[in-house]
Amino acid sequence: MKKYIIGVDIGGTHTKVALLDLSGHILHKTDFLTKNYKSERLIKAVFLAVESIIEKKNIRKRDILGLGIGLPGLVDFKKGLVFCLTNIPGWKNVALKRILENKIGLPVFVDNDVKIMAMGELRFGAGKGYKNIICMTLGTGVGGAVIIDGNLYRGSSLVAGEIGHIPINEAGPSCDCGSSGCLEAYVGREYFLNNARKRLRNAPSAAVMKMTKGDISLLTPEILREAAVKGDRFSKEMWREMGLHIGNALAGVVNLLNPQIIIIGGGMAGAGEVLFGSIRKAVAKKSMRLPGRAVKIVRARLGNDAGVIGAAEIVKDNIGVRP
Amino acid sequence: MKKYIIGVDIGGTHTKVALLDLSGHILHKTDFLTKNYKSERLIKAVFLAVESIIEKKNIRKRDILGLGIGLPGLVDFKKGLVFCLTNIPGWKNVALKRILENKIGLPVFVDNDVKIMAMGELRFGAGKGYKNIICMTLGTGVGGAVIIDGNLYRGSSLVAGEIGHIPINEAGPSCDCGSSGCLEAYVGREYFLNNARKRLRNAPSAAVMKMTKGDISLLTPEILREAAVKGDRFSKEMWREMGLHIGNALAGVVNLLNPQIIIIGGGMAGAGEVLFGSIRKAVAKKSMRLPGRAVKIVRARLGNDAGVIGAAEIVKDNIGVRP
Numbered sequence: 026m027k028k029y030i031i032g033v034d035i036g037g038t039h040t041k042v043a044l045l046d047l048s049g050h051i052l053h054k055t056d057f058l059t060k061n062y063k064s065e066r067l068i069k070a071v072f073l074a075v076e077s078i079i080e081k082k083n084i085r086k087r088d089i090l091g092l093g094i095g096l097p098g099l100v101d102f103k104k105g106l107v108f109c110l111t112n113i114p115g116w117k118n119v120a121l122k123r124i125l126e127n128k129i130g131l132p133v134f135v136d137n138d139v140k141i142m143a144m145g146e147l148r149f150g151a152g153k154g155y156k157n158i159i160c161m162t163l164g165t166g167v168g169g170a171v172i173i174d175g176n177l178y179r180g181s182s183l184v185a186g187e188i189g190h191i192p193i194n195e196a197g198p199s200c201d202c203g204s205s206g207c208l209e210a211y212v213g214r215e216y217f218l219n220n221a222r223k224r225l226r227n228a229p230s231a232a233v234m235k236m237t238k239g240d241i242s243l244l245t246p247e248i249l250r251e252a253a254v255k256g257d258r259f260s261k262e263m264w265r266e267m268g269l270h271i272g273n274a275l276a277g278v279v280n281l282l283n284p285q286i287i288i289i290g291g292g293m294a295g296a297g298e299v300l301f302g303s304i305r306k307a308v309a310k311k312s313m314r315l316p317g318r319a320v321k322i323v324r325a326r327l328g329n330d331a332g333v334i335g336a337a338e339i340v341k342d343n344i345g346v347r348p
Numbered sequence: 349m350k351k352y353i354i355g356v357d358i359g360g361t362h363t364k365v366a367l368l369d370l371s372g373h374i375l376h377k378t379d380f381l382t383k384n385y386k387s388e389r390l391i392k393a394v395f396l397a398v399e400s401i402i403e404k405k406n407i408r409k410r411d412i413l414g415l416g417i418g419l420p421g422l423v424d425f426k427k428g429l430v431f432c433l434t435n436i437p438g439w440k441n442v443a444l445k446r447i448l449e450n451k452i453g454l455p456v457f458v459d460n461d462v463k464i465m466a467m468g469e470l471r472f473g474a475g476k477g478y479k480n481i482i483c484m485t486l487g488t489g490v491g492g493a494v495i496i497d498g499n500l501y502r503g504s505s506l507v508a509g510e511i512g513h514i515p516i517n518e519a520g521p522s523c524d525c526g527s528s529g530c531l532e533a534y535v536g537r538e539y540f541l542n543n544a545r546k547r548l549r550n551a552p553s554a555a556v557m558k559m560t561k562g563d564i565s566l567l568t569p570e571i572l573r574e575a576a577v578k579g580d581r582f583s584k585e586m587w588r589e590m591g592l593h594i595g596n597a598l599a600g601v602v603n604l605l606n607p608q609i610i611i612i613g614g615g616m617a618g619a620g621e622v623l624f625g626s627i628r629k630a631v632a633k634k635s636m637r638l639p640g641r642a643v644k645i646v647r648a649r650l651g652n653d654a655g656v657i658g659a660a661e662i663v664k665d666n667i668g669v670r671p
Binding site for chain 1: 382389405407479480488493494497503504505506507508509510511513515516517518525527528529549592593596597599601602603604605606608633634635636637638639641643
């Protein structure tokens, strides 16, 4: 009898709900705007999306092994408790697992989105075949996950993986976390854009000014990416510098953990080769010979589907289905 | 029938050879100056020390489970091959395991001294009862070892743990490893002393000048420790600054790996509270709240015996005796 899993990816912008088979294939997918549903209503929206998929695909609930959910924030994955979410207001200590299990009558498992992305990449993406992996996401924040010996390493208080808060300078810009000099304070979305805006005020780039119609408050990473692709020197330099900061932080991670592969995803990883080339160059320059040569640095492969695919994997892990 | 293990600790200065029981107790110990024996002759000296212990304690060779050796350098612990040793000339690709096994007729296991110190501290020292541990040694170099889930984590090319080569600044002093800004380039023995000498030339400290008889080329960490204990402001500041650099590097490690405990040993850890207080303060300031509060930072407990105790542990691990 064919069995299924539901994967849910609650993002700052979109919430995706998918039906998958046990091999990580997406059989059906739907999504809606997260901001349209506040707090408890978002839970109901997920519930309705799941019920609608079950009906549409005409499958029996008892053939669904469970539902996995990834969220961008601090999550107690053991208790299925959401402490708070980044960029999604109205969530504070929500017992998501219990609430959804009562509604839906299926086992529910909850985890942080970067940990879930890492599980997806490990099993079906760029991490397939590797055992010691560093995952990193570049977006509003800089997220991370450490996979040791094929398992997600969670640390002693379940908060391991904060690559974004490795200090890259002893004296540096202050960071949202309360410290200073953190990688995120150089390359997090807003820090990166504010830095670009400051420079544009002093020396405007014609290409970027045209694309923002002269209003640099409208600047986005997508504009800087597009301008870089078109050869804009200023934009290319911005991405190169971002790569240098990331590479300097990763050199320390490479020397400490000697990973086989570093997988980088998230919206800002879309900048592509101008960014990745610079990251690789900095890691090669700053890390020790042996671990520096051993490590591959690649872009995440599952893209937008990483969230729902990874979410399905945590269901398998939790109910003991062999990967 | 009582069983034994031989632990050997080859250091830059002393080589220690000890007979231990399976509970990590040292039953007999002997040592000699490493520099008195060059390369292959050092192997013979170890062999003779072992034979002498066996005779002195009147035990049968077949009751000795094996011999473990720790060395300060790059070691292939699987093959028992020593690539090269720090501060001990004349060792290049020595098949130590094979040579000693042929001589001595016992199973021999070889590993890097910091990894071995970490195993000793994990089983019988400051790491007892913990599972996720960072070990660090402060000496000529800054060594490290990562213990994950109670096991030594070796990394994908067996070179994980290089805490000394985490960059703490993007632009910084050049390091012996070929990179720049590494922690070791701030706090390794010679870097630390040269820095102190430079400052003493500009502003001599009466206490230190007296202890070096006015010749600061004779400055040692021991002198700076002693002067700090006596209240010398300059020496205290040197140790505080060292602690700040170490703490800044460890803050990144704490955020990335969320360890339960960080154990710091090695000659320069002898500076004690002036150093450790400063390390703890910097980690508290620079790391995130949850992992920063979770981690303990303590001095290694086994001291001079860590090497032989840890060496005995790797024998137990390799021949499958339960720890």
